[in-house]
Amino acid sequence: MKHIKVFKTTMIASVVMSGLSVSSASQAANWLMLQGTEPAAAAGRAKVWGFIQAQYQKDQSDAGPTPSGEGYIPPKLIGPNLNSQQQFNVNRARLGVRGIGMPLDSRVNYFLLAEFGNNGITAPGGGDAHLTDASITINTDATRIRAGLFKIPGPEETLQAIHVFDYINFSEVSNQLMLERFPQSVDTFQGATDTPDASMGQYSRALGAVRDVGVQLFDSFQSADWDHSYAVMLGNGNGLNFGDNDDNLDTYLYWSSEMQFGGKGPRAEGLKLFAWNHSGKRTNAYNKTQEQDRKRSGVGVKYLQKPFRATFEYMQGDGMIFQGQHRPTMVFNDEEADGYYVDFGYYIPNTNWELDLRIDSYTRGENFIHPVNATLNSAASDESTFDKTTIGAQYHINKKTRINMEYSDRSFESDTATVNAQLEGVGARMAVQLTHIF
Amino acid sequence: MKKFLMIMACLLSFSIQASPDSKPFAEKRIVLQISDPDPFKQTLVLNVANNLINHYGQDKVDIEIVAFGPGLRLLFRENANVDRIDGLTNSGVQFSACENTIKGMTKQLGHAPQLNPSAVHVSAGVVRIIDLVGEGYQLIKP
Numbered sequence: 001m002k003h004i005k006v007f008k009t010t011m012i013a014s015v016v017m018s019g020l021s022v023s024s025a026s027q028a029a030n031w032l033m034l035q036g037t038e039p040a041a042a043a044g045r046a047k048v049w050g051f052i053q054a055q056y057q058k059d060q061s062d063a064g065p066t067p068s069g070e071g072y073i074p075p076k077l078i079g080p081n082l083n084s085q086q087q088f089n090v091n092r093a094r095l096g097v098r099g100i101g102m103p104l105d106s107r108v109n110y111f112l113l114a115e116f117g118n119n120g121i122t123a124p125g126g127g128d129a130h131l132t133d134a135s136i137t138i139n140t141d142a143t144r145i146r147a148g149l150f151k152i153p154g155p156e157e158t159l160q161a162i163h164v165f166d167y168i169n170f171s172e173v174s175n176q177l178m179l180e181r182f183p184q185s186v187d188t189f190q191g192a193t194d195t196p197d198a199s200m201g202q203y204s205r206a207l208g209a210v211r212d213v214g215v216q217l218f219d220s221f222q223s224a225d226w227d228h229s230y231a232v233m234l235g236n237g238n239g240l241n242f243g244d245n246d247d248n249l250d251t252y253l254y255w256s257s258e259m260q261f262g263g264k265g266p267r268a269e270g271l272k273l274f275a276w277n278h279s280g281k282r283t284n285a286y287n288k289t290q291e292q293d294r295k296r297s298g299v300g301v302k303y304l305q306k307p308f309r310a311t312f313e314y315m316q317g318d319g320m321i322f323q324g325q326h327r328p329t330m331v332f333n334d335e336e337a338d339g340y341y342v343d344f345g346y347y348i349p350n351t352n353w354e355l356d357l358r359i360d361s362y363t364r365g366e367n368f369i370h371p372v373n374a375t376l377n378s379a380a381s382d383e384s385t386f387d388k389t390t391i392g393a394q395y396h397i398n399k400k401t402r403i404n405m406e407y408s409d410r411s412f413e414s415d416t417a418t419v420n421a422q423l424e425g426v427g428a429r430m431a432v433q434l435t436h437i438f
Numbered sequence: 439m440k441k442f443l444m445i446m447a448c449l450l451s452f453s454i455q456a457s458p459d460s461k462p463f464a465e466k467r468i469v470l471q472i473s474d475p476d477p478f479k480q481t482l483v484l485n486v487a488n489n490l491i492n493h494y495g496q497d498k499v500d501i502e503i504v505a506f507g508p509g510l511r512l513l514f515r516e517n518a519n520v521d522r523i524d525g526l527t528n529s530g531v532q533f534s535a536c537e538n539t540i541k542g543m544t545k546q547l548g549h550a551p552q553l554n555p556s557a558v559h560v561s562a563g564v565v566r567i568i569d570l571v572g573e574g575y576q577l578i579k580p
Contacts, residue, residue, distance in 0.1 A: 044475065105547065
C-alpha cells in the first residue's frame with residue numbers, strides 16, 4: 001500500500017511538474033510579467049539596474065502666420081520646461097533595484113525605481129527626484145497579486161519599458177490621451193506668448209507617467225503556441241502621488257494573447273493582440289463639488305519578427321480630455337477624443353541599424369475658453385486634429401547602448417479659430433537621444 | 439500488483455542513479471559545481487554543460503552537476519531554467535542535490551523545498567565532488 005502511495009505521489013508530482021514547466025516558460029515580450037515578476041528561483045536578492053537618456057531636441061515651429069491669436073504654445077516648445085525651442089537635456093536617469101527578498105521563496109518579489117532626470121515627472125514642483133515604481137508581487141498558484149505603485153496595464157506604447165521604446169517622443173494619442181496631468185487649484189491658464197522663452201508648463205504636480213497606486217491581479221498562461229495574459233487592477237487614479245485625493249477609485253482591465261516566435265525579454269518576437277479599458281472619476285480641482293468621468297479604452301496588435309516590426313493601436317477616451325500643458329483649468333471637461341498610430345520597423349540585416357516609421361493621428365473635442373473675448377470660445381462641436389509622421393533610425397552601439405534619431409513632420413489644426421491660429425505655426429521637430437542601460 | 443510496483447520503483451530508482459558506467463564510452467568525466475547565489479551562475483553552469491556535450495558528443499562525455507548551498511536553487515522545482523535542465527537530463531547529464539543543504543533550507547522555509555524530479559539526492563554536495571574527483575572526474579566551477 002505504501003508503494004502505491006509513493007507511486008501515486010510521484011505521478012501527481014510529475015503531472016504538476018509538467019504543468020509548471022510550461023507556465024514558467026511564458027515570459028516573452030510580456031510587460032506584465034517582465035515588470036511584475038522575477039524568474040523563479042533564478043533571481044537575486046537585489047539587482048541594481050537603471051538607464052540614462054541624454055538628448056537634444058530642436059523645434060522648427062513659428063508663432064503662426066495669422067495676424068491675431070497666434071503665438072507660442074507648448075507643442076512649439078521643448079518640454080518639460082517649455083521655454084525654449086532647442087535644448088540638450090538629461091530627460092531620464094532612472095535607478096532601481098528589483099529581486100526576491102528571500103531568494104529561497106520565489107512567491108514574493110519586489111520592484112523599486114526612481115527618476116532623477118528632467119521631465120514631466122520631476123520638473124513640475126521643482127523636484128529633483130521622484131519615485132516611479134514601488135511594488136510587491138505575491139505569486140500564488142491561482143493568480144499573481146501586485147500591490148503598490150507601478151505601471152497601469154494599457155496601451156503597448158506606454159506599457160512597454162521606456163528604455164526600449166523605438167522612438168524619442170510619444171505619438172500624439174499617447175501623449176495627450178494617456179499621459180494624465182493632475183491640475184491643482186493653483187495651476188492657472190497661460191495664453192500663447194509672443195516669444196518662445198516664457199515657461200508654458202502650468203502644472204505643479206508630476207504627470208501620471210501611466211502609473212497608479214493600487215492592487216492588481218494578473219497572470220500569464222500558455223495554450224499551444226499562444227501566451228495569454230490578463231490584468232485586473234484597482235487604483236487611486238492619482239498617478240504618481242502615493243495617496244488618494246478623492247473617494248473615487250479607477251478600474252483597469254487588460255487582456256493580451258501573443259503567438260510567440262522566439263527569443264525572450266523585451267525584444268522577444270511574436271504576434272500580440274491586446275485590448276484594455278480604464279474607467280474612473282476625478283474631482284474637479286477648481287470646483288470640489290463637481291466630478292468628471294475619465295474613461296479610456298483601446299485595442300492593438302504588434303508584430304515582431306526580425307527584420308520586420310509593425311504595430312497598430314487605436315485608443316479612445318470619454319471625459320477629461322487634455323487641452324494643453326498651458327490650459328490646466330480646462331481639463332475637467334466632458335469631451336471625447338480618439339486616435340491611432342501605425343509603426344513600422346526594419347532591422348537592416350547584418351548591421352546595427354534599425355529604421356523606423358510612425359504615422360499617428362489624434363482628434364479631440366475642443367474646449368477653448370478665451371480669457372477675455374467670449375466670441376472666440378470653442379463651439380460645442382469644434383475639434384482639433386493632430387497628425388504627425390515620424391521617421392527615425394536607431395544605431396545599436398551594443399546591446400545596452402543605442403542612439404535614436406527622429407524627425408517628425410506635424411500638421412495640427414482646429415475648428416476653433418484662435419486655437420487654429422496657434423496650431424498653424426507648429427512645424428517639424430528633430431531629436432537625437434543616447435540611451436545606456438546598466 | 440505490489441510486486442510489479444516494487445519492481446517499477448526499483449527500475450526507476452536505478453535509472454536515475456548515475457555512475458561511471460552509465461556512459462561506458464565516455465572519454466571525459468566532468469563534475470560541475472554550482473554553489474553560488476548569483477543567478478547568472480545558473481545560466482553559466484548550464485551553458486558550460488551544453489557546450490561540453492556539443493564539443494565532445496553526448497556519449498563521449500559524462501557530466502554531473504552538483505548543487506549545494508545557495509546554488510541548490512537551480513534544482514528548485516519552479517526554477518525558470520527548468521526546460522534547459524530537462525534537456526540536459528535527456529542528454530545524460532546528472533543533477534545532484536545536497537541533502538545537507540536541503541535540511542538547512544527546510545529550517546529556513548519551514549518546509550522542504552520542492553525539487554526538480556530529475557535531481558538525485560546526495561548526502562553532501564562537497565563529499566560527492568570529492569568522491570567523483572577520486573574516481574577521475576575533473577572538477578570545474580564556472
